[in-house]
Each structure stands twice: as structure tokens, then as C-alpha cells.
Amino acid sequence: MAGLVSFDGLRLEDGMPIYLQIIRFLERGIAAGAVRDGDELPSRRVLSARLGVNPNTIQKAFRVLEEDGLVTSRAGAKSEISLAPERAEAIRRRLLEEEAAALARALKQMGLDRDQAAALVRQLWDRQEESP
Amino acid sequence: MAGLVSFDGLRLEDGMPIYLQIIRFLERGIAAGAVRDGDELPSRRVLSARLGVNPNTIQKAFRVLEEDGLVTSRAGAKSEISLAPERAEAIRRRLLEEEAAALARALKQMGLDRDQAAALVRQLWDRQEESP
DNA sequence: GCAACTGTATTATACCTATAATACAGATAG
DNA sequence: CTATCTGTATTATAGGTATAATACAGTTGC
Numbered sequence: 001m002a003g004l005v006s007f008d009g010l011r012l013e014d015g016m017p018i019y020l021q022i023i024r025f026l027e028r029g030i031a032a033g034a035v036r037d038g039d040e041l042p043s044r045r046v047l048s049a050r051l052g053v054n055p056n057t058i059q060k061a062f063r064v065l066e067e068d069g070l071v072t073s074r075a076g077a078k079s080e081i082s083l084a085p086e087r088a089e090a091i092r093r094r095l096l097e098e099e100a101a102a103l104a105r106a107l108k109q110m111g112l113d114r115d116q117a118a119a120l121v122r123q124l125w126d127r128q129e130e131s132p
Numbered sequence: 133m134a135g136l137v138s139f140d141g142l143r144l145e146d147g148m149p150i151y152l153q154i155i156r157f158l159e160r161g162i163a164a165g166a167v168r169d170g171d172e173l174p175s176r177r178v179l180s181a182r183l184g185v186n187p188n189t190i191q192k193a194f195r196v197l198e199e200d201g202l203v204t205s206r207a208g209a210k211s212e213i214s215l216a217p218e219r220a221e222a223i224r225r226r227l228l229e230e231e232a233a234a235l236a237r238a239l240k241q242m243g244l245d246r247d248q249a250a251a252l253v254r255q256l257w258d259r260q261e262e263s264p
Numbered sequence: 265g266c267a268a269c270t271g272t273a274t275t276a277t278a279c280c281t282a283t284a285a286t287a288c289a290g291a292t293a294g
Numbered sequence: 295c296t297a298t299c300t301g302t303a304t305t306a307t308a309g310g311t312a313t314a315a316t317a318c319a320g321t322t323g324c
Contacts, residue, residue, distance in 0.1 A: 009241070016147055017311060025241070032243035043270060054313045059272080075271045076320030095242060100256040103235045109141070109157070110227060111164035114257040118250040124232040125246040149281060175300060186283045191302080207301045208290030 002038035005029065005081065007047060018053055019061035026065065030083060031092035037083040041071065134170035137161065137213065139179060150185055151193035158197065162215060163224035169215040173203065 010025045012018055029035035041047075044062065048055040062079060065071040070087075073079040107117045142157045144150055161167035173179075176194065180187040194211060197203040202219075205211040239249045 015149075015152065019311080020147065028238060028241040032241060034243070044272095045270085056314085057312060060311085062271090073271060074320080077270060077322075079271080092242070095238075096252060097256065099235055099238045099242075100252050101259075103231055103253060104257050106160060106227075106231045109160040109164060110224070110231075111166070114254055117257065118254045120228060120232050121235060121253050122246055122250045124229065125236050125240075125249065127233075151281080176302095177300085188284085189282055192281085194301090205301060206290080209292080209300060211301080 002040065002080075003036065004040045005035055005042065007042065007050065010051065012051065012053070018057050019064065022051075022058070022061040023065060026070070027091050027095060030070075030081075030088050031095050033088070035081055035083075036088075037081055037085075039081040041079040041081065043078060134172065134212075135168065136172045137167055137174065139174065139182070142183065144183065144185070150189050151196065154183075154190070154193040155197060158202070159223050159227060162202075162213075162220050163227050165220070167213055167215075168220075169213055169217075171213040173211040173213065175210060 005026070007022075007025065010022070012021055026035060041062070042050070044055050044058045047053075048058045051058070062071060062073070066073055066079075069082060071079050072082045103121075104117065107120070112120070137158070139154075139157065142154070144153055158167060173194075174182070176187050176190045179185075180190045183190070194203060194205070198205055198211075201214060203211050204214045235253075236249065239252070244252070
């Protein structure tokens with residue numbers, strides 16, 4: 001039943017620290033229900049190679065996740081997702097709130113109203129699929 | 133006719149460099165039409181005090197803006213916005229695209245569809261007004 | 265058991281961001 | 295004219311981020 005977290009689709013951008021982007025990506029997977037309690041994580045080294053990022057940077061992300069209780073690690077074995085259902089739901093609510101609120105503030109400052117904002121999101125929804 | 137850029141409503145968050153947040157804030161004002169060609173900018177020192185940010189950080193933002201052609205500065209006098217109409221429209225299009233696309237990617241990864249995303253934006257639109 | 269994986273730790277370097285304290289020259293208002 | 299604003303430049307320090315090169319110990323699979 002326990003799957004494996006793939007990190008497929010993670011595209012690193014600049015302007016935000018890499019280790020934070022990794023954490024955010026994982027949390028979004030949790031919010032979607034795609035990442036569940038007991039799921040295995042790829043090893044630091046493997047993920048480092050796959051993302052083209054230094055192992056220490058991966059380790060930093062994982063260390064923060066562990067301090068946060070989302071990941072458990074025993075030295076020598078693979079790390080796992082540790083996630084109570086209430087926690088998952090809390091993360092989902094927080095992320096939805098954060099993302100939408102950030103957009104709302106931005107678009108408000110740009111002079112859009114509620115309907116224009118919703119229409120814009122609708123319009124641009126299908127307009128970016130391609131990946132490198 | 134030429135107004136004064138106030139920078140009111142700028143709330144600094146963490147996770148992104150301060151000087152980039154300042155630039156982004158100004159660009160959004162441009163996109164909204166609230167910041168126009170010829171508008172005066174507050175002095176580095178004044179803005180520094182008002183935002184509680186080091187003068188050098190303000191200077192960095194202004195230097196980037198000047199290298200980008202959005203601001204002109206003559207040593208001794210106040211700096212001004214330098215903005216052709218086409219440039220303003222280009223900035224508006226770019227920002228709208230960036231903001232909405234970022235939200236779309238986030239919400240897609242969280243499992244929402246287009247209608248749910250638009251509904252969420254609509255729903256949370258009025259739910260954050262308060263300022264410090 | 266042993267090889268090959270795993271997590272973990274250490275040290276070093278480089279760059280970026282932000283702060284701090286000055287200093288100097290040009291513009292402006294009184 | 296002069297005081298006070300303005301932009302600009304310099305030097306120093308501190309912290310965070312990312313990279314690099316190792317090293318060591320625990321686990322897992324054959």
C-alpha cells in the first residue's frame with residue numbers, strides 16, 4: 001500500500017531557496033493525497049542526482065522535514081513519510097489558503113476585481129503544460 | 133499630473149529577497165496604472181526609514197530598476213519613473229501571466245481542476261483586507 | 265558475511281543578501 | 295549663500311544558501 005514519492009514534475013525556479021522548493025513540492029503532494037503516510041522517499045544521493053542539486057541541499061530539506069515531523073529517518077535505511085490524516089488536511093488547508101491569498105493580493109494590487117481574477121485563472125489554466 | 137509613488141501597502145515577507153519584493157511591488161503598481169511615467173519616487177533614506185530596511189537594500193532595488201530602465205536618477209535630485217506606455221502594458225501582461233501561472237501549477241499539483249481553482253480564488257478574494 | 269546501498273557529519277569555499285557606518289558631491293529650498 | 299536635502303560610493307561584518315570533497319556508521323539484499 002505504501003508507495004514511493006517520485007518528485008517527478010519538480011521544476012526548480014530561482015528567487016526561492018531550493019530546499020524550500022523541495023519542501024513545498026512535497027507538501028503539495030501531501031495536500032493532493034498523492035503522498036501518503038508510510039510512503040518511501042528516494043535516497044538523498046539519488047534525488048540529488050535526479051534534480052542536479054548538491055546532496056547537502058537535499059539533506060537540508062530532509063532535515064527540516066524531519067524536524068517538522070513529516071519525515072522519519074533511521075540511519076542506514078530509506079526515509080519515510082510520517083503523516084497523520086489530520087495533519088494532511090491541515091497542510092492542504094494552509095497551502096490552499098496561502099497560494100490563493102498570495103494571488104489575491106497580487107491581482108488586487110494590479111487593479112483586478114474578483115471576477116477578473118477568477119476569469120484569468122480559468123483562462124490561463126490549460127495554457128502551460130509543456131516540460132523541458 | 134506627475135504623482136508620487138507611495139509604497140503604501142508594501143508588506144515584506146520572507147522567502148524572497150527584500151529588494152526583489154520592492155521591485156515587484158513597484159511593477160504591480162505600474163501594471164495597475166497607479167504608477168506612471170514621470171512619477172517621483174521617495175528618497176532612498178525616507179523609504180528606508182518607512183520600510184524599516186537598510187538604505188543599501190533600497191539602493192540595490194533602485195539600482196536594478198535603473199539598470200532596467202524603469203527609473204532614472206540624477207545625483208542630487210529625486211528619482212523618477214521612466215515608463216513608455218508599451219512597456220507598462222508589457223509589464224502588466226508578464227505579471228498577470230506569471231502570477232496566474234504560478235497559482236495554476238500549484239493548485240494543479242494539489243489536485244484541483246480549473247473550476248475548483250477559479251472558485252477558490254473567488255471565495256478567498258474578500259477574506260483578507262486587514263493591514264498592520 | 266559482504267558489497268552496496270542508506271543516513272549522517274565535517275570542513276571548506278563561494279556567492280548573495282542585509283546590515284552598519286561613513287563619506288562625498290550634486291540639487292534644491294529658504 | 296547655505297543648510298539640507300538628494301544620489302552615490304566605499305568598507306566591513308554577519309548570516310544564509312549552495313557547492314564540493316570526504317568520511318563514518320547503520321541497513322539491506324544477495
